[in-house]
Amino acid sequence: MYSIKTMNHIAQAxxxxxxxxxxxxxAEVSDPDGILVRSASLHEMELNSNLRAIARAGAGTNNIPLDKCAQAGVVVFNTPGANANAVKELALAALLMASRNLVGGAAWVREQAAAGVDLSTAVEKGKSVFAGPEIMGKTLGVVGLGAIGVLVANAAYKLGMEVYxxxxxLxxxxALRLDRHVHCVKDENELWEKADYITLHLPYSESTKDTINAGVLARTKPGVRVINLARGGLVNEAAMVEALNAGKVARYVTDFPSAGILAAPNVVALPHLGASTPESELNCAVMAAQSLKEYLENGNIVHSVNYPDxxxxxxxxxxxCALHRNIPNMLLKLTTVLSEGGFNIEHMTNKARGEYAYTLIDVSGTVSEENLAALKAVEGVFRIRLIQE
Structure with a gap:
């Protein structure tokens, strides 16, 4: 029996x-074989020796120490695409909120009602303050064409936008799922310079940190409208605040509120609602659990972020199952140990991802603890698992 610890509420499905x-x-499970998590941070958590896998019910994994896990032989999974429709729908709403001051207008109406003002008169006099342009015919730049970005690009085109x-x-x-009318550019500067609206749909990493920065904003059109439903660190906050104060950015819609960004004008800050739908929560939970189950029972890796699938x-x-460094002669060393142990290799596959690799070897016969110890002793091996039924 496998023990699974839940670090957050996980949908029953x-x-x-x-x-x-x-x-x-x-949640009470100790010394787990696997962990199911949503938003809880695992960076300070000690990885117990029995831990084999962590499945994140969501796309982002910046709450999990990926390299630390990889070097401990712990496979980390996420659920790409499970929340894609939820984020796409919010992105479409964000496009409209970025264009027309719906949030400000609704708040103003409530203020007028609370003040006892005659709404029929006040609305006609005050509504022009909240007017904004239509999105039809405007140019949208989609940065990141993964599961979510493709859906956003296709939907925006159907709404009459020119999409880059x-x-x-990619x-x-x-690419095969992308509408043929979407322009894919090789130079990001072309997108910055042409877009009336920019929406970000890419993961956060050191290479994507501050994707939107002062230099990028200097190249954009005056009055550009920016949407970030992906990760807070993709936008340099100081640069965005300066651009908002100067009017270079007409409106900024973000799913990652902070005191700093809320001090600037024309900001719509949402409480991280991107995947907050019952459908998305269910999809993510099911996909995460399926990946965890498949790996623990069969050793197969599907949707990992620190090891190859x-x-x-x-x-x-x-x-x-061998989790090891991606270094020369590793397969030779592993198969030599098995050969010297008298095993015939029936099936084998190996793939690498960066500096880490994974090898599956099916052998005839019963593998002993002594055989496993010999495999674990191979230099560069992080973990050896045996599935023998």
């Missing part, structure tokens, strides 16, 4: 993926 006969699941997309890592699979059909053989 996700928990149902882990049947009671094979899994013990709960930029993603240096996959063939994603590797899948090999299970047969009747014992399965050796």
């Amino acid at each position: 996700g928990l149902d993926v882990l049947p009671a006969g094979g899994f013990r699941v709960g 997309g930029y993603d240096p890592y 996959s063939v699979e994603t 590797v899948f090999m059909d299970r047969g009747d053989c014992a399965r050796v």
Whole structure:
């Protein structure tokens, strides 16, 4: 039986993926084999020796120490695309909020009503303050064409916008889902200079930190409208505040409020609502639990962020799972140990992701603790797992 610790509330549909006969699941679980998490930070948590996997019910994983986990032989999963529709819908709402001062107008009406003003007269006199342009015919720049960015780009085109997309890592699979009318640019400066609206849909990393900065804002059109529903660190706050105060940015819609950004004018700050729909929560929980279950039971990796995705059909053989550094001769060393142990290799697959690699080896016969110890002793190996049923 596998023990799974939940660090946040996980939708019941996700928990149902882990049947009671094979899994013990709960917040009280100690020394877990796996962890299910949403927003809880794991950076200060000690990784117990039995921990094999962490599944994040969501796309972002900046609350998880990825390299620390990789070097401990702990596979980290996320749920790409599970919340894509929820974020897409919020992005469309954000486009409208960035154009027309809906939030300010609604707040003003309440203020007038609370003051006892005749609304019918006040509304006609005051509504012009909250007017804004239509999005039809305007140019939208979508930065990041992953699962969410593609949906936003396609939907915006259908709403009558001219859409430009930029993603240096655009996959063939994603490109095939992109509407043919969306312009994919190779130079991001073309997008900055042409866009009336800019929306960010990319993960946060050291390379994407401050994607929107003073230099970028200097190249944008006067009165550009910016939307960030992806990660707070993608936008340099000081540069954005300066641009808002100067009127260079007409409105900024963000899902990551802070005291600093709220001090600037023309900001719509939301309380991190991007994936806050019951449908998204359910989808993320189910996908996270499925990835965790597949890895623990079969050793297959699907939707990992710190190891390569590797899948090999299970047969009747014992399965050796090796998490190791991506260095020369590793396969030779592993297979030599098995050969010297008298094992015949029935099936094998290996993939690498950066400095980390994963190898699955199906062998005939019973693998002993002595055999496992010999595999673990190979230099560069982080963890050896045996699935033998």
